[in-house]
Amino acid sequence: MLSRWVTVAYLAYLALPIALLFTGSFGDLWLNTLLPTGFTFRWYQEVAADPSFRRAFSASLSVALATSAACLAIGLPLAYAVYRTPNPKVRAAARVLYQLPVALPPLVLAFGFILVFSSDTLPWLGSIWLLIAGHIVLCLPYFLQTVVADMQRLGLRALEDAAESLGSSGPQRFLHIVVPALRHSMLSGLIVVTALSIGEFQFSNLVSGFLNRTYPVVLLQAFYGATGFACAATVILLLLALVASFSAAYSARGAARTSMAGS
Amino acid sequence: MSDTPSVRIANTSFSYPGGKAGIFDLSLDIAPGELVVCIGPSGCGKTTLLKLIAGFLPCASGHVLLDGEDVTGVAVRERQCGIVFQSYALFPHMRVWENVAYPLRVRDVPLAERRRRAEAMLEMVGLSGYGERLPAALSGGQQQRVALARALVFDPRVLLLDEPLSALDAATRLSMRDEIRRIQKQQNIASLLITHDQDEALSLADRIAILREGRLIQVAPPKEMYDKPADAFVAGFIGRANLLDGTVASPDTVDTPIGRIATPGHELPNGAAVRLLVRPEKIVPVTGDPASAPPGENHFAAKVIHDRFFGASREIELAVGEGVVKIDTATREDISCVHIPRDAVQFLPVT
Numbered sequence A: 001m002l003s004r005w006v007t008v009a010y011l012a013y014l015a016l017p018i019a020l021l022f023t024g025s026f027g028d029l030w031l032n033t034l035l036p037t038g039f040t041f042r043w044y045q046e047v048a049a050d051p052s053f054r055r056a057f058s059a060s061l062s063v064a065l066a067t068s069a070a071c072l073a074i075g076l077p078l079a080y081a082v083y084r085t086p087n088p089k090v091r092a093a094a095r096v097l098y099q100l101p102v103a104l105p106p107l108v109l110a111f112g113f114i115l116v117f118s119s120d121t122l123p124w125l126g127s128i129w130l131l132i133a134g135h136i137v138l139c140l141p142y143f144l145q146t147v148v149a150d151m152q153r154l155g156l157r158a159l160e161d162a163a164e165s166l167g168s169s170g171p172q173r174f175l176h177i178v179v180p181a182l183r184h185s186m187l188s189g190l191i192v193v194t195a196l197s198i199g200e201f202q203f204s205n206l207v208s209g210f211l212n213r214t215y216p217v218v219l220l221q222a223f224y225g226a227t228g229f230a231c232a233a234t235v236i237l238l239l240l241a242l243v244a245s246f247s248a249a250y251s252a253r254g255a256a257r258t259s260m261a262g263s
Numbered sequence B: 001m002s003d004t005p006s007v008r009i010a011n012t013s014f015s016y017p018g019g020k021a022g023i024f025d026l027s028l029d030i031a032p033g034e035l036v037v038c039i040g041p042s043g044c045g046k047t048t049l050l051k052l053i054a055g056f057l058p059c060a061s062g063h064v065l066l067d068g069e070d071v072t073g074v075a076v077r078e079r080q081c082g083i084v085f086q087s088y089a090l091f092p093h094m095r096v097w098e099n100v101a102y103p104l105r106v107r108d109v110p111l112a113e114r115r116r117r118a119e120a121m122l123e124m125v126g127l128s129g130y131g132e133r134l135p136a137a138l139s140g141g142q143q144q145r146v147a148l149a150r151a152l153v154f155d156p157r158v159l160l161l162d163e164p165l166s167a168l169d170a171a172t173r174l175s176m177r178d179e180i181r182r183i184q185k186q187q188n189i190a191s192l193l194i195t196h197d198q199d200e201a202l203s204l205a206d207r208i209a210i211l212r213e214g215r216l217i218q219v220a221p222p223k224e225m226y227d228k229p230a231d232a233f234v235a236g237f238i239g240r241a242n243l244l245d246g247t248v249a250s251p252d253t254v255d256t257p258i259g260r261i262a263t264p265g266h267e268l269p270n271g272a273a274v275r276l277l278v279r280p281e282k283i284v285p286v287t288g289d290p291a292s293a294p295p296g297e298n299h300f301a302a303k304v305i306h307d308r309f310f311g312a313s314r315e316i317e318l319a320v321g322e323g324v325v326k327i328d329t330a331t332r333e334d335i336s337c338v339h340i341p342r343d344a345v346q347f348l349p350v351t
Helices: A002-026 A042-049 A051-084 A090-105 A107-116 A128-154 A156-165 A169-179 A184-201 A202-207 A217-223 A227-261 B047-052 B096-105 B111-124 B140-152 B170-187 B198-204 B223-229 B231-237
Strands: A027-029 A037-038 B007-015 B022-030 B035-039 B061-066 B081-084 B158-162 B191-195 B208-212 B214-219 B243-248 B253-256 B261-262 B272-277 B282-285 B299-301 B301-307 B314-320 B323-329 B333-337 B346-348
Touching: A002 A027, A002 A042, A002 A227, A027 A227, A037 A042, A042 A051, A042 A227, A051 A090, A051 A128, A051 A156, A051 A184, A051 A217, A051 A227, A107 A202, A128 A156, A128 A184, A128 A202, A156 A169, A156 B081, A169 A184, A184 A217, A184 A227, A184 B191, A184 B314, A202 A217, A202 B198, A217 B231, B007 B299, B022 B047, B022 B061, B022 B214, B035 B047, B035 B198, B047 B061, B047 B081, B047 B191, B081 B140, B096 B111, B096 B140, B111 B140, B140 B170, B158 B170, B170 B198, B191 B198, B208 B223, B208 B231, B214 B231, B231 B243, B231 B272, B243 B261, B243 B323, B253 B272, B282 B301, B314 B333, B323 B333
Parallel strands: B035 B191, B035 B208, B081 B158, B158 B191
Antiparallel strands: A027 A037, B007 B022, B007 B061, B208 B214, B243 B253, B243 B272, B253 B261, B272 B346, B282 B333, B299 B333, B301 B314, B314 B323
């Protein structure tokens, strides 16, 4: 009985801010009252018309998609290497190493980037590629963790040994066994990566150049203005994160399907 | 060509880096259609042996020949060994028929034919109608059958089974044991089955190969292995055994902890140390009042220590003299005395 009440209370606690944001984004006027008064689409129209928000929207989307693609391209071979390392000590060390960025505050990474890339030898601060590089460092651990855990759960090594004994070559094993067997974990890993990248603020706020500020960075400005405008902009971020995550997930699944169908 | 063994392991050695474990100068032949069961305690090298044949491990010295062809340096995928893994290793994302057809897919067999051959193989292992399911929807025994079908569908040179029954529950294990034997005979394929279960070895094998610390101790058909074990280790590992250490008292008696035993004639000098083997089922329990029974040769007064009842039989441990004797018997009555027939006593080498 108690556990049910705790669950309900926690869910309400989770949902309430989001519900308030939704309400506020359609409210005409919201001053010193519990709930806003009036109904309007004005705030969404204003956000949509704002050039800095439009730019930030596409910047966030590009950064998130590039980060996802890079995590897939780097993460899968890396996860495979960690999983197949025969020495358990090396494997444990590798795991600590790739989990390190989780413990590292993004702020620290940002300072490091600023120090290195504001120099005359590497004057790349403000470029979108640097932003993507930072997001990869921050997001890759989550992808690796998911995929390595799945490799262990499946016993991928035995599956590959079986395939090899049945006459399957290295590339065939990769396309027929590794990719399709791991498709679910790669999918959920990519969803996490995309959502994290879209919502990332600490690092992006310091490292992104003025012309490729990401959506959360620009969003902060909105809170100095009208409440309804800020709410609408936040709801858009929420939707953006959802859409980007699912599109990443679907494209990954499509890729896995294609590799399964080919023989 | 019929005398060419399907598998020949010739003076093969392999040792794991650092440790003492491995395989040392091992030679073993498997004839066409023969099922050899390799048994031994854990760490004896039986799985290593399988990996050497399959090619997952390289031979440090010696050779592996399949159908007379030296495959020592040949890659795993070129060797054509059908392997049933302990975990089955079915591909979780492929349907049952796709699993079975996979070896044909990588051999570029056309789709229609590989589907037909997979279905035929599934029927052979008793799983027709299960082709469209995913492996996760099958029971352990059914997954085992799929693994067998997949390992056989491409007509491999040899079938290697790595503890195939260890993941199954007791009832399924018994029926799958018979199934494996039936399928192996029907396909008439040379097979090596790895196990640590002596019942499995005795009931399945054409020949048993017993391994200890990387060395082959004895290779023999089950009955011979049981009746004429090479040493005390084999006697204790295959079946239950009473092992009695003693010294020779006369050309046909030996002094042991349970008393002086009359044995078949031997040539050993008086005072020589010997080790005797008596199988528990060969010892005759004597029931009733010991005082009324006439004392005969090799009759010993006995006191029950442990009595395990299994329905059809009892396994009893008895204190006899200063030793302990295990017997297997069907009698339900109290036991006061045991009789060890003279020809039930065997001499084993002292180690």
